[in-house]
Amino acid sequence: MGVVAAAVDQVTGRWADALFGLARRQGVLDQISADIERIALECQSPAVVAFLQGAKGSTSERLAKFGGLLESANPHTRSFVSLLFERRREEVLLQIGAAFEQRLLEERGAAKGIVESARPLESAELEALSQDLSKRLGKDVTLTGRVDPDLVGGVRVFVGTSMIDQSLQGRMDGLRRRMMEARLPAVGS
Amino acid sequence: MDLRPAEVTSILEKEIENYQGDSRMQSVGTVLSVGDGVARVYGLDDCMMNELLEFAGGVSGIALNLEEDNVGCVLLGDAAKVREGDTVKATGRIISVPTGPQLLGRVVNAMGDPVDGKGPLGTTEDDLRPIEQDAPSVVERQPVDQPLQTGIKAVDAMIPIGRGQRELIIGDRQTGKTALIVDTILSQANTGGGDPSNPDQVICIYVAVGQKQSTVVDIVRRLERAGAMAYTIVVLASAIDEASMQYLSCYGGCAMGERFRDEGRHVVIFYDDLYKQALAYRQVMLLLRRPPGREAFPGDVFNLHSRLLERAARLADNAPEINPRFKAGGGTLTALPVVETQEGDVSAYIPTNVISITDGQIFLESSLFNSGVRPAVNAGISVSRVGGAAQIPAMKKTAGSLRLDLAQFRELQAFAQFGSDLDAATQAKLTRGERLVEVLKQGQYVPVKVADQVIILYAGSTGALDDLPVKQVGEFERALIEYVNDSHPEVAEQILSAKKDIPDETKAVLDGAITAVKAQIQA
Numbered sequence: 029m030g031v032v033a034a035a036v037d038q039v040t041g042r043w044a045d046a047l048f049g050l051a052r053r054q055g056v057l058d059q060i061s062a063d064i065e066r067i068a069l070e071c072q073s074p075a076v077v078a079f080l081q082g083a084k085g086s087t088s089e090r091l092a093k094f095g096g097l098l099e100s101a102n103p104h105t106r107s108f109v110s111l112l113f114e115r116r117r118e119e120v121l122l123q124i125g126a127a128f129e130q131r132l133l134e135e136r137g138a139a140k141g142i143v144e145s146a147r148p149l150e151s152a153e154l155e156a157l158s159q160d161l162s163k164r165l166g167k168d169v170t171l172t173g174r175v176d177p178d179l180v181g182g183v184r185v186f187v188g189t190s191m192i193d194q195s196l197q198g199r200m201d202g203l204r205r206r207m208m209e210a211r212l213p214a215v216g217s
Numbered sequence: 218m219d220l221r222p223a224e225v226t227s228i229l230e231k232e233i234e235n236y237q238g239d240s241r242m243q244s245v246g247t248v249l250s251v252g253d254g255v256a257r258v259y260g261l262d263d264c265m266m267n268e269l270l271e272f273a274g275g276v277s278g279i280a281l282n283l284e285e286d287n288v289g290c291v292l293l294g295d296a297a298k299v300r301e302g303d304t305v306k307a308t309g310r311i312i313s314v315p316t317g318p319q320l321l322g323r324v325v326n327a328m329g330d331p332v333d334g335k336g337p338l339g340t341t342e343d344d345l346r347p348i349e350q351d352a353p354s355v356v357e358r359q360p361v362d363q364p365l366q367t368g369i370k371a372v373d374a375m376i377p378i379g380r381g382q383r384e385l386i387i388g389d390r391q392t393g394k395t396a397l398i399v400d401t402i403l404s405q406a407n408t409g410g411g412d413p414s415n416p417d418q419v420i421c422i423y424v425a426v427g428q429k430q431s432t433v434v435d436i437v438r439r440l441e442r443a444g445a446m447a448y449t450i451v452v453l454a455s456a457i458d459e460a461s462m463q464y465l466s467c468y469g470g471c472a473m474g475e476r477f478r479d480e481g482r483h484v485v486i487f488y489d490d491l492y493k494q495a496l497a498y499r500q501v502m503l504l505l506r507r508p509p510g511r512e513a514f515p516g517d518v519f520n521l522h523s524r525l526l527e528r529a530a531r532l533a534d535n536a537p538e539i540n541p542r543f544k545a546g547g548g549t550l551t552a553l554p555v556v557e558t559q560e561g562d563v564s565a566y567i568p569t570n571v572i573s574i575t576d577g578q579i580f581l582e583s584s585l586f587n588s589g590v591r592p593a594v595n596a597g598i599s600v601s602r603v604g605g606a607a608q609i610p611a612m613k614k615t616a617g618s619l620r621l622d623l624a625q626f627r628e629l630q631a632f633a634q635f636g637s638d639l640d641a642a643t644q645a646k647l648t649r650g651e652r653l654v655e656v657l658k659q660g661q662y663v664p665v666k667v668a669d670q671v672i673i674l675y676a677g678s679t680g681a682l683d684d685l686p687v688k689q690v691g692e693f694e695r696a697l698i699e700y701v702n703d704s705h706p707e708v709a710e711q712i713l714s715a716k717k718d719i720p721d722e723t724k725a726v727l728d729g730a731i732t733a734v735k736a737q738i739q740a
Contacts, residue, residue, distance in 0.1 A: 038286060189260035191245040191306070203236050207229060 036127045040120045044127035047108050052135070056102055061132055063105040068125020070097055080118045087114050138168040141187035144176045144195070149183075161185065244307040248272070249287060251299045254459050255504045258288045258305050267349060271306040274298030278305075279312050279461065282505050289505045291461035293328065311347045314469040315340035316476035321413050321420070324437060324451040327466035329473070332453060333437075346476060348468040352527035357540055359533040364607045365419070365485060365551050368404025368664020369397065371594040371657040374616035374674055375623075376579055379607025380419075380483055380549035381531025385571055387556045387563060388581030392593050394555050396661050397579070398423065398487045399436055401553070402445050404664035405485070413448040420477050421449040422486040424470035426463050427493030430455045439662065463497035464521075471528050474550050478532065481545030486529075490555035491522055495567050512566045522567075523574045526552050577601035591658060596623045609667060611715040615674045619653065622678075626650025645683070652682040655690040668709035669698045672727060675719065681731045689738060697734045705730065 036044075051060040070076055079093065091113045098106045112118050133139055143149060143157060158171045169187060176184075180196040193199075246260025256278060261270070270278040270290055276298050282289030292299060314329035319340050324333035331338055361379035378384045386394050402421045409418025425433045433453055440446045450473055454466035467488050474484040488494070495518055502515040510516045529552035536543040556571050561582065563572065572578055577600045586593035596619075605613055629646055633639060639647070656677040659665065665673075673694045676682055685693055701708050711723045719727070 186245065189245055189262045191243045191304075192240060193243065194240060199236075203233065206232050206236055 036123050036130070039117070040123045040127050043108075043112070043117070043120045044124060044131060047104070047124075048128060048131045048135075050104060054104065056104065057132070057135075059102045060105055061128060063101045064125055064128045066101075067097060067105075067109070067121060068128075071121055071125065077122065080121055090118070136168065137166075138170065139165065139187050141169050141171045141185055142174055143171045144174050144179060144184040144186075146175070146177055146179045146181055146195075148175055149173045157183070157185070161187065246288065246305045246307075248299060248301050248303045248305060251292070251296060251301060253504045254292050254296055254461060255501065256290055256292055256296075256299060256305075258290060259286070261288045261305065261307050264288050264307050265309075265311065267311050267347075269308045269310045269312050271308055272299045273303040273305075279465075280307075281501070282507070291459075291501055291505075293459065293461060311349070312465070313345040313347045314472050315344045316346045316473045317344045318413060319344075320450045320473060321448060322446045322450075324433075324453055326458070327452065327454045327462040327469050329469060344476075346472045348465060348472045349524075350472060350475065350528065352524070353530045353532060353536070353543075354540075357533055357536045357543070358530050360606070361531050361549075361603045362606045363483075363531075363549070364609060364667075365483075366404055366407065366667050367397070367401040368407070368666070369400055369592055369594075370659055370665055370670050370674070371592055371596070372397075372579060373608075373667060373670055374612065374657070375596050375620050376577065376594070376599045376601045377604055377608045377612075378551065378553070378601060379531075379603040380485075380551050381529060382577075382601070382603045382607065383526045383529045383552040383554070383575040384601060385554055385556060385575040385578040386581070387558060387568060387572070387578050388593070389558055389561055389583045392581035392583050392586050393591060393661075394557070394581055395432070395436070395489060397581070397592055398489060398553065398555070399439060400662065400664050401485070401487075402440060402449055403443050403662060405448065406443070406445060407664075407666055408483075409448070411444050411447055416482065418448050418483075420474070420482055420484045421445070422452065422470050422474050422484065423449060424452040424454075424467050424486065424488050426454050426466055426488065426490060427456050427497060428453075428489065430457070443662070460497040460500040464494050464501060467491070467494055467525055471525060471550075471552075475528060478530070478548040478550040479543045479545070481532075481548040483549045483551075485551040485553060488525070488552065488554040490557050491571055492556050492567050495521065514566065518567070519570050519574075522554075522571055526554065526571075526574050528552075576603050589658075590654060591661075594657075596620055597627065609671075609713060609715070610717050611671050611712045611719045612667060612674075614718040615671050615678055618678060619674070622646075622649060623653055626653070648683050649680060651687050652685070652690055653677050655687055656682070656694065658691070666709070668712045669702075671712045671719070672698060672701055672708070675724075675727055676731050679728075681728075681735075685735065685738075693734060693738055696738060697730060700734050700737075701727070701730050 047060065051057045071080065091110060094109060098109060112120055141161065143154065154171055154173055158169045161169045161171070165187065171185070178197055182195040184195045184198060185192045244261050244263050246258040249257045249259050261280070264280050264283060266280065266283060268280045270280055272278055272292070276292055276294040278290040278292045280288050280290045315338055317340055319338045323331055323335065323338065326332050361381045363380040365378045365380045366373055367378060372378065386397055388394050402423065405419040405421055409415035412418055413420065423436070433451065433455060437446065437451055440449055452466050452470040452473070454463040470486055474486045477484045495514060498518065498521055499514050503509060503513065507515045529550045531549045532543060532546050533539070534546040536546040554571060554575065556568050558565065558568055563569070563580070580595045580599045581593045582595045583593070585595060625646055626649070629643055630650065633647060656673055676697060682690055682693065705726050708723055708726055712719055
């Protein structure tokens with residue numbers, strides 16, 4: 029599967045922008061981001077996904093299913109979700125977690141990345157790598173490790189839509205391409 | 218091609234020794250959807266227009282649509298190897314083709330990879346040129362004033378083509394469009410003896426778009442047999458190639474021609490044909506969801522052809538001083554695009570577009586072709602807007618009245634069908650016209666040198682053929698040219714070097730020869 033952060037559709041992006049802007053202005057960013065995180069977690073279950081994609085009934089009936097989740101939430105989060113249901117835009121909730129997190133990271137000058145390696149990396153190694161990358165990118169990079177035995181050796185780092193390939197597999201691919209392009213002399217030339 | 222194993226090993230050894238892994242930051246994306254030879258990719262933040270992309274499984278692609286949240290690209294290889302979710306890498310390279318003299322005599326595909334089984338081209342990275350380049354600007358050009366001899370009497374006499382001009386070849390299927398191209402390529406052997414290292418030799422590039430492979434094989438065989446492949450490059454994007462390859466092949470071929478042009482050489486490039494190229498472009502653009510316009514072609518189909526044909530040019534002699542991209546001045550790139558019409562309809566979308574872009578058109582008509590007038594050039598609606606400036610003076614003088622004579626003949630011919638009683642003047646015009654039509658007929662694969670053309674046209678226009686039966690005109694032509702070249706070899710030189718008209722003493726020699734040959738034939 030791809031390692032680049034998933035595409036967020038434009039509608040979700042606009043709703044996320046609105047909520048994020050409001051939260052920042054009101055100074056309740058932490059609270060709302062925690063709410064959104066909880067909602068995003070809830071939205072991962074197949075039953076909830078099915079409900080959001082094909083809900084029938086009146087607004088208050090549909091909203092009732094989300095009631096428990098919203099009880100302890102910030103009033104802005106509550107109005108956000110209510111408005112979504114009223115406008116029949118509840119599918120926005122499916123990706124709101126990813127969209128909101130993107131904006132949060134951007135605000136804090138941070139970035140999340142993935143390190144692929146042939147063997148599990150030790151935390152010290154991960155730490156060194158993320159410090160090095162943070163310096164290079166001018167951002168606070170948090171890395172998560174992932175094991176891909178196909179790499180044979182070395183690491184491959186993905187941050188956003190950028191990649192640094194220092195794996196053995198990548199180097200072999202590059203070398204193979206170079207060999208194919210090498211200029212070979214013909215007999216008699 | 219054989220290779221020396223020891224040498225190969227040492228080269229590969231060096232490659233491995235010097236290989237350094239790429240530690241640069243690369244832009245990557247994820248395939249969102251793939252199908253019908255196009256893919257949509259999420260990511261690829263710094264992607265450029267026309268940038269080469271690397272997909273998994275060694276497949277390449279080109280970024281064509283840069284949208285807000287995704288990149289639309291065409292695949293240049295087996296789409297079956299690309300799956301949703303695959304990682305795509307940007308290469309930072311604009312799509313390029315190899316250029317240079319190593320390509321002469323070769324058949325390559327739209328990417329410049331050889332497809333003739335004759336081994337690698339032997340070009341280096343320095344020979345790569347981007348396929349899309351700006352056309353020379355106004356100050357970098359000069360007026361077209363050198364003739365490009367096609368070796369076809371009807372064209373060279375009435376629709377002269379200049380070096381650096383763009384002349385459209387238009388007609389229905391089976392009217393001899395490709396035959397005209399092959400004859401023109403064969404005729405270029407007269408410019409530099411067929412030796413590509415001779416600076417006078419005109420280089421030919423034949424871009425086959427959406428053609429049957431068998432047709433192209435035929436043409437290549439024919440050129441090889443005549444020794445014409447030595448100065449020719451064939452760019453092949455046949456009917457089985459992806460639509461993206463078919464539409465890009467013209468730009469690739471043009472980049473190969475520009476390399477020679479920018480080095481001060483003369484090049485003629487044939488796009489056979491631009492209608493099929495437009496169809497391929499339409500297919501790709503519809504799949505990329507660009508909005509369709511007239512006849513479902515995308516809105517920029519005019520620009521598709523105009524930016525290609527604008528690259529034909531005659532460079533100014535001081536072009537290198539103006540722009541260092543030119544290595545030498547005075548080079549030319551002549552473009553002869555082909556457009557196939559349906560039922561002779563020149564007012565369809567693509568034909569009118571290309572007619573308005575080019576500096577004239579050679580119209581081939583199936584009714585003429587079927588009545589035995591071959592090449593089937595319709596002198597009435599064929600024009601060359603550069604024209605006379607690109608003719609040798611002797612030809613200009615001799616063939617000056619030809620178009621008018623033929624037009625009058627066609628008009629009278631229509632009338633003469635109704636009545637039998639015609640006055641002497643009309644009768645004379647009909648007699649002259651019939652013979653001129655006969656003079657302009659020509660067999661396939663037998664281009665005629667320009668001096669020989671002038672000799673026979675001189676005989677026709679002075680009325681020397683009027684008392685000869687129409688059937689004997691062809692025989693007379695062969696005999697006259699042979700006679701003049703054998704007994705008066707200086708005549709050809711005198712015609713070529715004439716400053717205004719054919720000199721009087723040469724005319725006297727020709728008149729003598731005509732009388733002699735006529736006697737010989739009628740005997």
